[in-house]
Amino acid sequence: MNFKNNKILSALLLLTLTYTTGCYKDKSNDGLTPINTVQITDPLTAGTVTVFQGDVLRLKPTLTLSMTEKMDKLEFSWLVYNSNGQISLASPRAVISNQYELNYLIQGEPFILGEPYIVRLAVKDTETGVISYINYKVSIGNKYGTGWLVLEDKAGNGDLSFIFPDSTVEHQIYSSRNTAPLVGPKKLELTPFVITDGISDVGKRLYILAETGSQEYNYLTMVKKFDYGFEFYIAPTIQKPTVMTWLSTTSGSTRSANIGIVINNGKAHSNLVGGFPGTKKWGDIALTPQGTTNYSLAPYAVGGPGVAAMIYDNTSKRFYNIIAFSNTPGAGSLTAFPAIANTPGQFDLNNVGKTMIFQDSSDVVHTYNSVMKGDDNLPYLYRYKTANTSTATPNLSISNIQMNAPGILNYTAAASSTNTGHIYYSNANVISRYEVGSNSIVETYTFPAGENVTAIKYAKYNFNDKEAVKRARLVVGTWNGTEGKLYYFALSQTGSIGSYTKQFTGFGKIVDLAYKY
Template identity: 60%
Template sequence: MKILYKNISMVLLSGVIMLTGCYKDESTEGLLEQNKVGLSDSKTDEVISVFQGELLNLKPTLSQSMKNNMDDLSFQWSVYDNSPTSNYTLPRFTIGNEYELKYTVSGESFTLGQNYLLRLTVTEKSTGISSFLNYRLLIANKYGTGWVVLEDKAGKGDLSFVFPDYTVEHGIYTDRNTTVLTNPKKLEIVPYSITDDISASGKRMYILADGGSQEYNFLTMVKKFDYSFLFFSAPPVIKPSVMNFTSASANSASRSANLGIAINNGKAHSNLVGGFPGVKKWGDIALTPGGTQNYNLAPFASGGSTYPAVVYDNTSKRFFYIRGYSPTPVAGSLEAFPSAASSEGVFDMNNVGMTMIFQDSADVVKSINAVMRSDDNQPYLYKYKTESTSSAPIITLSKTQMNAPGFLSYTAAAGSTTTPHIYY
């Protein structure tokens, strides 16, 4: 009997298997063919270089296999980081929702020199089916080589850029920035890298004006920081004339910052640099050796290895220097020059007795030309250097009465570093 039951079970199981194997699948009958959206553009074959401030205009070829209903399509242009470590899981931002992309590349969204993947997603609203097209972007630097010019247009500041082929682009500042520059005074460019832990290490550029002074990004041509933000404690009066960093080296290939020096409203502020952690900004007003703020600096500064920053007080009519760091006296204070720094037969750094009206680099490395106006309105050329040694401590070089008609009323001047001339 047991054997009989087993045979019956085997027969029943075989029947189930046969029934299952003979089932006719009719699930694919009646399926409708879906509309297919095709996207193509020859620009996807290469990297698209685009400049900051330039219009990015893209309109790929679009086709539909079954209908031509653009109203049923939605569009999204998304930008992704295209670095080797990117996984494209999330878009950085969306820059358009129309079929044709018209987007002005801005420094706020795109980083100069960065590679990006730009993806167009086309979705059919009725079905939810999406099609994709990828572009590769490189944000290029249009202003990498040339000359930046600060302009005063009836009291309002602007920038122009002169390219190596001598073509000129005007309105660079006003086209990209909303902060108004009033009574622009000066452009300050630091030609070597600065590490201040406020922003990425690199060269610095400052626009000085009666209103709207700022640190400026000369790569993207947009404002970085307000002038007051660059100080630990903002000065009560904003009237800048100098904001730069001195260097102990004259070799352009190895120059680095020695000390930051800012002159605002005639007062000195210093900015320590170095390999220590933390944010570096300009400090409080430097005090005289007597512990007062009773001085008014000329709008010039120099510096070198021995004397990191050299400034001139038109109130006491003498030079001071500011050291890079020392706990006593406090770093940033104005200090008198040692008596050994001056030659009796030339002039005394601590007792000049004239008003400084101009200063710039001379044609000899680490030497400075300073033009003074005497009480009887005569121009004198004072020359000094910013480096000394224990065996040669004297830094005063010469004092000469100038034969330079009209110099006392100059509007612009520059010292030559290749010939012994001052152009005005």
């Protein structure tokens, strides 16, 4: 009985205390100080903000204060972290600004190209300690992802320009992001597929070859990564690169590197990417089958399903094969091709007897056009393939003819079509269209006097040209002694040059072009 009375008494006491406390809070409201409330809004938070590397991320949300005079009592903090859950659910946080309006240059850490981020603004009322937040979803893009990369010579130093798919142009890309001069620019080398050499992060490669200062650059930002010598186990004593590329035995969108080839000072160096783990660099000078370095290579290297790397020696005037990684001693060395039967139309890869002056892809996949100069000072066209269809002896050679192509031995720039059987080449200010089938010049185009052609590249596809007639493009660089210009020619389905469709100005002397994608 006493136990029940105690429970009732305790309940009554608790009720009384609760009632009393409530009354105290109600009565105390008369003495409260008004609190400043902060609201942060921005319609940009409904989507994803994309900002390019090298540009400034600008964010300025709207602040709504219940007491506007308290603005000076606010503290701001912009925080960023990677929101890719596959990388880490606890990504490092970095404060990038303490200003109300964010103006942050996207260049290196903490931002990585292609990754998603949360950029958070925290607004703290220093009087009350109350913090308000707003989150932005930000993606880092690369505006130099697709377009024509142009290598220029400006009074002996190299620079880069970029032509975007919408035909806008940006100049001085190299000089705006690299401090070391690029002396004597010669060639662009871009890989169309991903490389896993262990030197750089997995991805495509960009090399710029020059008289001095040849280097590897970040494929996305075009900022210098490594000097030329760093790419070798032992840097060459003489550095005169003409080729620095990666070759694949496959084709299409699934290509991957089987071997890396450098031609430096006329000698071959290889990178056997598939044979061992860890960092892979270019090795020492490759030797001939006789164990010597008595050779001088033309500046071309190609590969395919039938041969890892095919090169041409202008000393012995013959082709060599470089085998990719294997358990045989021949890997990475110059290797002769097996003898072939005396088949009409074919030629002996090991005994051509002429000097190669130009080579490019043809209108047949894995087939190449090689222009040779004979001892008779006449031009010859040798066609061969890197896809072997014979299980007995290789049938890589296709044909050879004496060319009826006036001026081709002294060409200034050239490119083969991969749509039609044509080679486009220039002498001074004239472009000639040579037709393989008829062995003749079928069309010429003439620029103004004094505006000479310095570079030609053929592009089979362009994403902005939807009409079938514009599915191929010839890109031509010229120089008049003062200014470099670049032209687009929308080739017809039969390869006709016609008239140029676009002109771009403001370049230095254009020495090379490459389509970046």
